[in-house]
Amino acid sequence: MKSRFHHIKWIKSSLNPEESLQKIKSLKQIDDGNDYASKVARNLTSQLGGSDELDGYFADISNRENANLSFGQGFYKRSKWLDARKSSAVLSKDAQLRRLMQRKAENSYRKMEEFVINRLREIMKSSRFDFFIPKVAKIEGRLKSGYYARHGFSSLKNDIRSMCRDALRYKGRSDLGDMKQIVVSFIQLAKRLGNPRLISERDGAAAQKDNSDTSQYSSDAKLKKKQNKTTGERRGANWATASAGADASSRAFDREIKRSLSKLKKMDVDSGSETSDDDDGYSEGDETESETTVSDTESDLDSNSAAWDLRGNGMKLFESGDSVGDDRGWGARMTKASLVPPVTRKYEVIEKYLIVADEEEVQRKMRVALPDDYSEKLLSQKNGTENLEIPEVKDYQRRKVPGDEVLEQEVYGIDPYTHNLLRDIMPADVSLSSADKHTFIEELLLNTLNKQVRDFTGSGNTPMVYPLKPVIEEIQKSAEESGDRRTAKMCLGMLKAMRSRPEHNYVAYRKGLGVVCNKKGGFGMDDFVIEFFGEVYPSWRWYEKQDGIKHIQNNSEDQAPEFYNIMLERPKGDRDGYDLVFVDAMHKANYASRICHSCNPNCEAKVTAVDGQYQIGVYTVRPIAEGEEITFDYNSVTESKEEHEASVCLCGSQVCRGSYLNFSGEGAFEKVLMEFHGVLDRHSLLLQACEANTVSQQDLIDLGRAGLGTCLLAGLPGWLVAYTAQLVRFIFFERQKLPNEIFKHNMEEKRQFFTDINMDSERNDAEVQAEGVLNSRLQHLTHTLD
Numbered sequence: 001m002k003s004r005f006h007h008i009k010w011i012k013s014s015l016n017p018e019e020s021l022q023k024i025k026s027l028k029q030i031d032d033g034n035d036y037a038s039k040v041a042r043n044l045t046s047q048l049g050g051s052d053e054l055d056g057y058f059a060d061i062s063n064r065e066n067a068n069l070s071f072g073q074g075f076y077k078r079s080k081w082l083d084a085r086k087s088s089a090v091l092s093k094d095a096q097l098r099r100l101m102q103r104k105a106e107n108s109y110r111k112m113e114e115f116v117i118n119r120l121r122e123i124m125k126s127s128r129f130d131f132f133i134p135k136v137a138k139i140e141g142r143l144k145s146g147y148y149a150r151h152g153f154s155s156l157k158n159d160i161r162s163m164c165r166d167a168l169r170y171k172g173r174s175d176l177g178d179m180k181q182i183v184v185s186f187i188q189l190a191k192r193l194g195n196p197r198l199i200s201e202r203d204g205a206a207a208q209k210d211n212s213d214t215s216q217y218s219s220d221a222k223l224k225k226k227q228n229k230t231t232g233e234r235r236g237a238n239w240a241t242a243s244a245g246a247d248a249s250s251r252a253f254d255r256e257i258k259r260s261l262s263k264l265k266k267m268d269v270d271s272g273s274e275t276s277d278d279d280d281g282y283s284e285g286d287e288t289e290s291e292t293t294v295s296d297t298e299s300d301l302d303s304n305s306a307a308w309d310l311r312g313n314g315m316k317l318f319e320s321g322d323s324v325g326d327d328r329g330w331g332a333r334m335t336k337a338s339l340v341p342p343v344t345r346k347y348e349v350i351e352k353y354l355i356v357a358d359e360e361e362v363q364r365k366m367r368v369a370l371p372d373d374y375s376e377k378l379l380s381q382k383n384g385t386e387n388l389e390i391p392e393v394k395d396y397q398r399r400k401v402p403g404d405e406v407l408e409q410e411v412y413g414i415d416p417y418t419h420n421l422l423r424d425i426m427p428a429d430v431s432l433s434s435a436d437k438h439t440f441i442e443e444l445l446l447n448t449l450n451k452q453v454r455d456f457t458g459s460g461n462t463p464m465v466y467p468l469k470p471v472i473e474e475i476q477k478s479a480e481e482s483g484d485r486r487t488a489k490m491c492l493g494m495l496k497a498m499r500s501r502p503e504h505n506y507v508a509y510r511k512g513l514g515v516v517c518n519k520k521g522g523f524g525m526d527d528f529v530i531e532f533f534g535e536v537y538p539s540w541r542w543y544e545k546q547d548g549i550k551h552i553q554n555n556s557e558d559q560a561p562e563f564y565n566i567m568l569e570r571p572k573g574d575r576d577g578y579d580l581v582f583v584d585a586m587h588k589a590n591y592a593s594r595i596c597h598s599c600n601p602n603c604e605a606k607v608t609a610v611d612g613q614y615q616i617g618v619y620t621v622r623p624i625a626e627g628e629e630i631t632f633d634y635n636s637v638t639e640s641k642e643e644h645e646a647s648v649c650l651c652g653s654q655v656c657r658g659s660y661l662n663f664s665g666e667g668a669f670e671k672v673l674m675e676f677h678g679v680l681d682r683h684s685l686l687l688q689a690c691e692a693n694t695v696s697q698q699d700l701i702d703l704g705r706a707g708l709g710t711c712l713l714a715g716l717p718g719w720l721v722a723y724t725a726q727l728v729r730f731i732f733f734e735r736q737k738l739p740n741e742i743f744k745h746n747m748e749e750k751r752q753f754f755t756d757i758n759m760d761s762e763r764n765d766a767e768v769q770a771e772g773v774l775n776s777r778l779q780h781l782t783h784t785l786d
């Protein structure tokens, strides 16, 4: 390295000789040319020759105009379908998938609950033993409270197993006759819990008929027969033999039972679920019987069947025919306890952006530079397949007047769980399409809700929750008045169902202050609402401030996250290229900072070019009715799972992602980075750039392709521009490799739940997600350079 990079000032290592040797070995690997970094290095070395004239190209800001002549004008091009905004559509789709899974789990639970309760009652009908009454009641109670949904059906098996085990002990101590039939029935039931097919096949009338244990055995045998014809018959017969022989030999029977109980426990352990019981004393060692036993037959059944465990992977039980197209969302397991109380803050109203630091620099970053061929590009962007991300020029428009056209008021919303509770209580006898039902919740119900809570605004007495009953009553009343019998009938049905299910909490939650359309006739499509004003920070200053805040927060209990800042990103197709600043609306702002998030928003906050300046404007994406809350998609990402889970979304839309912050996680996104861009790769690239200390024509082209231009790079030393080009090349390399990794990762996840997967759509999603990674890498690079 020393001989290759002779301009570098090398410092003697403080490592011990062994460590040094290790490092030297790793460095040698790079030099051997086995990795990506050295390939890049080789390419680069071949390109660097003859680029001396570019030395110091960006050394001075005044060189910028010259730079533009040879810089990446017009280099920036992305395929249209890779629009970064699509990534939130992908996220919505994933959220829908998750909700679909949860809904199915929920339905499955209900089915299972019904089956188990019926079966327990049937068994108890023929029981003479009071011993079982409290035990069965406890299990029923747990079923109804959803306990087994949270703890998994293995815990139901455990409860049944414990009950049978105790029964045997009890039987041993007293002389209350033979519990054989009833215990066998319970064991049968527990074993059935491993197989959803057994439940559905035995639902309803079939289950009613089956109240004798021997018929249960033979029906097991039938099922077994389906799965494994030959052995099934043989083993099924053994079941029956074992059962019939039990009368003759209580001892043999006990052994059978013990073995069955033991197997039950083993199945739980094998499936990785917890067994909360203490040791039942029936270990495998107790078993002395031959292979041909009741439990063998059953365990075959269980091992062949889908798991029925509602935790974790338990959602495997979904029918393969189910498609993602099911439009009904479900977020049943959203924990309401984690709702973050909204921060109520006051702000000073401002009428323009206020730059906090580096005023001239920030102004430059906010200045529009249209590419010379703007009109052609605009045309080809409109018609063609390419996304050139050129500035969106808009005329100045007057913002909507607060207190007149819009109202800042207390707003409430519902989480996906409540959304589905409401869907569940909509009466079946009112013929409504799925779309009608969503419209009822998302428009009628939410608008009426926000009308009812309006008076809380500024009252200093605002509840965190608000009941939905008066909201539905009001809708009913006005439907009756206007002769809308269908809506009135639906409200009536819903109110009746709410009364009959008092255990459910039909409430809305407070989101803090929001903004509601107050204009008669509403707003039109692509209508301008307001600029998102605030204090403007260059990246470096923003992060400095964030570090300060974190430092203070670390020393205090209060870690409330801030959600009042937004990034203003220059379009990559601007002539001077990409860059960004932060707009913080925490203290100095306008009502745009009150606008809440929705996963199905009626507005978007976008960067537009108005009078030569970039600004963030809130524009409608569809017509908005009077009384409707104004929302946009925050498109915000967090790397913290806690923060993601705490930010429960109350937008109430059927495509709600569950949280108003997207969770980036690690997933497959880091894979290529880890493999090809480790610390040594990065250092190697940096050393090469330092050594070259010059910018090649190819560097300019590659930077231009990434949308990086003089706005970001002007004034940077040559080695840093060259290094940036190296990084950009890696980012493009990663962009090529990543879709495959993401695709593999997503498929692994989804295969657990679905058999019917649309590969094309998965590949598309992987491309969109990889494009999202590219954009976020460029963002990070920009912060770092700043």
Ligand SMILES: C[S@@+](CC[C@H](N)C(=O)[O-])C[C@H]1O[C@@H](n2cnc3c(N)ncnc32)[C@H](O)[C@@H]1O
Binding pocket: 340, 341, 342, 343, 344, 345, 413, 511, 512, 513, 514, 562, 563, 564, 593, 594, 595, 596, 597, 598, 647, 648, 649, 650, 651, 660
């Ligand atoms: C930009 S502020 C919106 C204005 C805020 N409600 C206020 O009173 O100033 C973002 C905050 O509003 C609340 N919020 C916005 N959208 C929400 C949503 N969809 N669900 C739940 N809370 C939301 C959250 O407390 C979030 O931190």
